[in-house]
Amino acid sequence: MDIRIQKIDETGTEYIEIGCYKVDGRVQDIVRFVKSRQGSIDAVKDEQHYQLPITDIFYLEAVDDKTFIYLKKDCYETRGRLYEFESSLSDRDFARISKSVIVNLMKVSAIKPALNGRFMCVLSNGEKVIISRKYVPDIKKKLKGEE
Numbered sequence: 001m002d003i004r005i006q007k008i009d010e011t012g013t014e015y016i017e018i019g020c021y022k023v024d025g026r027v028q029d030i031v032r033f034v035k036s037r038q039g040s041i042d043a044v045k046d047e048q049h050y051q052l053p054i055t056d057i058f059y060l061e062a063v064d065d066k067t068f069i070y071l072k073k074d075c076y077e078t079r080g081r082l083y084e085f086e087s088s089l090s091d092r093d094f095a096r097i098s099k100s101v102i103v104n105l106m107k108v109s110a111i112k113p114a115l116n117g118r119f120m121c122v123l124s125n126g127e128k129v130i131i132s133r134k135y136v137p138d139i140k141k142k143l144k145g146e147e
Contacts, residue, residue, distance in 0.1 A: 032091070041085075043069050043076035050076060054092065058123050059103040060085050072125045095142050097121060098132040105142065 008014065016034055020027050040051040058070045062082040069076045086096050093105040103121055110122040111131070119131040119139075131139055 035091070041069060041078060041080070043078045045074065045076045052076060054089070055106075057104050058107045058125060058127065059101055059129055061102075062100045070127070095135075095139055097135050097139060098130060101129055103129060111139075111143075 018027060018030060039054045041054060041057070043050050043052050052069060052071065056071050058072065060078075060082060061068050061070065067078050067080055067082055067085070069078055082096075082100065082102060085094075086102055089102065094102050095105055096102050103123075107123050107125070108121050109124045112120045112122065114120045114130060117133040117136070119136055121129045121131060123129065
């Protein structure tokens with residue numbers, strides 16, 4: 001497969017073009033990957049509003065009827081509910097790992113066994129989040145690409 005990159009004027013719209021004989025699994029994987037890199041989420045920090053790129057999100061956590069978004073070093077609050085994010089991010093590389101946490105699988109650097117059948121996600125920023133026993137089978141499937 002040949003890859004060509006062409007620079008365009010800043011006033012133009014960025015695009016990706018795929019030339020293929022047929023739309024097979026490889027092409028669908030490329031399209032899915034590109035789509036997963038788009039989008040943002042509204043959030044608030046210190047009474048200022050932000051648009052957080054989805055690719056920058058490490059994980060989302062629900063605490064006391066509030067939802068927080070964690071980036072590499074910062075934490076923001078958002079109005080959305082965790083179940084809404086689970087639904088809207090389901091076709092991207094995000095997965096629920098506990099009752100209160102959804103993690104960006106692209107930010108996971110390691111998964112290690114923890115106590116009582118649970119596992120621990122080590123994120124690329126060094127943070128650690130626990131995968132509940134209930135969600136371990138789903139995470140394994142997702143990481144293997146079976147979902």
